[in-house]
Amino acid sequence: MISALLPNYARADLAFERGEGSWLWTVDGRRFLDFGSGIATASLGHGHPHLVKAIAEQAAKVMHTSNLYRIPQAEKLAQRLVDATFADSVFFCNSGAEANEGMIKMMRRAMSDAGKPERFRLICFEGAFHGRTLATLAATGNSHYLEGFGPVVDGFDHVPFNNMNAVRNAIGSGTCGIIVEPVQGEGGVRPADMQFLRDLRAVCDEYDIIFGMDEVQSGMGRTGKLFAHEWSGIAPDVMSSAKGIGGGFPLGAVLAKEKFAKALVPGTHGTTYGGNPLACSAGNAVLDVMLAPGFLEDVERKGRKLRGELDKIAREFPTVFVDARGLGLLLGLKAAIPVGQVQGACVAEGLMAITAGDNVLRLAPPLTVTDGDIDQAVAMLRAASTKVAAAVANQAAAQ
Numbered sequence: 001m002i003s004a005l006l007p008n009y010a011r012a013d014l015a016f017e018r019g020e021g022s023w024l025w026t027v028d029g030r031r032f033l034d035f036g037s038g039i040a041t042a043s044l045g046h047g048h049p050h051l052v053k054a055i056a057e058q059a060a061k062v063m064h065t066s067n068l069y070r071i072p073q074a075e076k077l078a079q080r081l082v083d084a085t086f087a088d089s090v091f092f093c094n095s096g097a098e099a100n101e102g103m104i105k106m107m108r109r110a111m112s113d114a115g116k117p118e119r120f121r122l123i124c125f126e127g128a129f130h131g132r133t134l135a136t137l138a139a140t141g142n143s144h145y146l147e148g149f150g151p152v153v154d155g156f157d158h159v160p161f162n163n164m165n166a167v168r169n170a171i172g173s174g175t176c177g178i179i180v181e182p183v184q185g186e187g188g189v190r191p192a193d194m195q196f197l198r199d200l201r202a203v204c205d206e207y208d209i210i211f212g213m214d215e216v217q218s219g220m221g222r223t224g225k226l227f228a229h230e231w232s233g234i235a236p237d238v239m240s241s242a243k244g245i246g247g248g249f250p251l252g253a254v255l256a257k258e259k260f261a262k263a264l265v266p267g268t269h270g271t272t273y274g275g276n277p278l279a280c281s282a283g284n285a286v287l288d289v290m291l292a293p294g295f296l297e298d299v300e301r302k303g304r305k306l307r308g309e310l311d312k313i314a315r316e317f318p319t320v321f322v323d324a325r326g327l328g329l330l331l332g333l334k335a336a337i338p339v340g341q342v343q344g345a346c347v348a349e350g351l352m353a354i355t356a357g358d359n360v361l362r363l364a365p366p367l368t369v370t371d372g373d374i375d376q377a378v379a380m381l382r383a384a385s386t387k388v389a390a391a392v393a394n395q396a397a398a399q
């Protein structure tokens with residue numbers, strides 16, 4: 001008989017009762033070091049006092065009023081995001097997929113308003129992940145996720161990542177724009193070449209098409225800048241955000257330049273509780289921490305430290321790992337054996353790492369991770385790798 005909770009996930013048999021910083025405790029009292037952050041979402045770690053207080057205080061005042069009325073917390077959060085980014089205006093929603101849906105609608109509608117409704121196609125990349133709604137699945141383009149869900153939403157063309165010739169070849173009379181992740185998270189922690197992002201900006205300007213970025217995973221401080229594209233020195237026209245933006249509270253956003261944002265006039269798009277007072281109070285508390293002097297620089301420093309250790313581990317265990325990759329605190333180790341085996345060994349040592357496409361072990365600790373946490377994670381990873389390497393050697397000897 002089917003479980004009451006719909007069994008659409010292959011869940012690990014771990015249930016957590018409470019957390020503090022980078023650590024989580026199971027209901028049966030075991031302690032784990034969380035280097036997955038609930039898929040790069042618990043950006044301030046667990047139980048962050050400032051975030052907890054903001055949510056508790058707002059919950060006691062008013063949680064939800066709907067977008068029929070002004071929401072001061074949303075106005076404040078939008079203004080702060082505008083001040084900190086390329087964007088002129090922000091739309092709030094509840095998830096990454098929803099942010100991408102809003103971004104796709106904005107891009108298409110802006111092109112239509114410009115008198116070119118036939119230009120609705122978006123160029124996306126192999127290895128992308130944009131969400132699980134019907135349109136964002138089509139943007140994701142992974143046949144494995146699309147199977148059995150009927151006709152694929154039309155208007156998404158996929159080309160190889162980091163390949164400018166393929167992008168140029170794909171641009172046609174029906175092209176509306178391009179959507180790229182500055183770091184492909186789900187696809188295997190693969191950063192875009194910075195020159196590739198600059199070239200995408202140039203080609204969008206050349207053809208007068210819209211440059212969209214999905215920073216749902218790479219944004220909100222994850223790489224040591226508020227948004228990862230800042231490393232390349234260029235900015236998109238429109239961008240989605242979610243995951244770390246609410247620190248674990250569901251919140252998503254579309255950030256856009258005025259020229260494109262103005263396409264979504266009243267009646268064109270909406271959500272019942274997107275950007276409600278509670279969610280935006282969480283978002284403001286997250287920004288209070290992230291925009292404090294030195295926070296992002298420290299994320300960058302800690303990312304470099306962890307990356308240095310991962311490079312060492314990759315070299316020490318060539319039968320287990322191929323190489324280390326990633327940017328900031330969105331890091332990965334490409335495994336030489338099925339990655340699930342490595343992940344299982346990490347969990348046995350008390351380290352929660354997650355996996356990504358391309359057989360990659362993904363490490364995305366809270367941005368508040370301490371140097372001591374990193375040292376412990378590296379020790380656990382090394383212990384796990386030692387055991388896995390021994391198992392690999394035994395298997396080879398038995399054959």
Ligand SMILES: *Cc1c(COP(=O)(O)O)cnc(C)c1O
Pocket residue numbers: 094095096097098100129130131132181185186214215216217218242243
């Ligand atoms: C997680 C993710 C999404 C989807 O976000 P949900 O909140 O799960 O809908 C979209 N794009 C990227 C890059 C992501 O990492």
